[in-house]
Amino acid sequence: MKQEAYNNIETWFNNYIAGFEIEIEEIKLNINLKRNHTFRVVELIKELSQETDMDEKDVSLAQISALLHDLGRFEQLANYGTFSDTEEINHIQLGISTITENNILSELTEEESNIVIESIKYHNELQLPKTIDSQLLPFIKILRDADKIDILYIVADYYSNNKQGNNKRLEMDLSDKPEISKKVYQSIIGEKLVNFKDVLTINDLKLYQMSLIFNLNFKKSYKIISEKTYLKQIFETLPKKDLVIDMYRQMKIHLENQL
CATH class of the missing domain: 1.10.3210 (Hypothetical protein af1432)
Structure with a gap:
């Protein structure tokens, strides 16, 4: 029925x-x-x-x-x-x-x-x-x-295969500035989902989306995200600053620990 x-x-x-x-x-x-x-x-x-x-x-x-x-x-x-x-x-x-x-x-x-x-x-x-x-x-x-997994699929594909600015609505009309919010950094290093209120730039948005992995419930979810390499795809579109590398390392460790 x-x-x-x-x-x-x-x-x-x-x-x-x-x-x-x-x-x-x-x-x-x-x-x-x-x-x-x-x-x-x-x-x-x-x-x-x-x-x-x-x-x-x-x-x-x-x-x-x-x-x-x-x-x-x-x-x-x-x-x-x-x-x-x-x-x-x-x-x-x-x-x-x-x-x-x-x-x-x-x-x-x-x-x-x-x-x-x-x-x-x-x-x-x-x-x-x-x-x-x-x-x-x-x-x-x-x-x-399920929603978070597919969001990661969408944005990983977009950032990897499209010129930035092609879809302003998907980018939430955020500015393309190099700065990264201190609160975004603190959340990710603390293995917490970033509060969207702290997102100020497109780089912040990418990191917020990557931080969705801190808010999952099923081992299968982590497995799908790991196998599809969504985090790596998004990371490769970010500036390779030390703090970005530190955040990516923290997220990879968290992901691997859930598998």
Whole structure:
């Protein structure tokens, strides 16, 4: 039954995206980027679920959360031309509002709908509150890992194969300055996920994205990131300052210790 619900929601999702009429090429590019990201995250859920006690129904429910986790990004891009979250333009709030207004989860029970909404709500929080219900945790953790793995795939590919400045929205409209924030350095040396509020330049952004490895939950996640060499690809596009080399070394050690 959950697989049927997923299929129906996927049909709605594809029709929803097709409804945006975009003239700006970079916006169209990013709409497509986010659509592809969504479906890769859905597939990663299945792969990561092999490390969990999730049954088939739970996996389908987690995949529904994955399908809808970035739903608000499409409105954010189409109507506001940005990936940057603010109090007024937050992609999670936009997505949850769209889900509610369109009654997208009507085929799910109230409990299942709550799991989907809560998974979306917490999928990119810096830290999870300790008060989260234990029943929700597996769904939230698997979505957080799948999302981070694919973000690393996207940015490693972009930084390695595209001229800087080609996609200002993916670069969060940040300045291309050589400076690296002291707070970014301190977080990474302390093996902590960088707070996005401390990101001031494109170099900071790259290091923030690399620091996603400090916030993973599954051994399989570390294995995928290690095998795909995402960190190395991003590192090779950074200035080879001593502090950058120190941060990269710290991240490599952390990654290897999780395998």
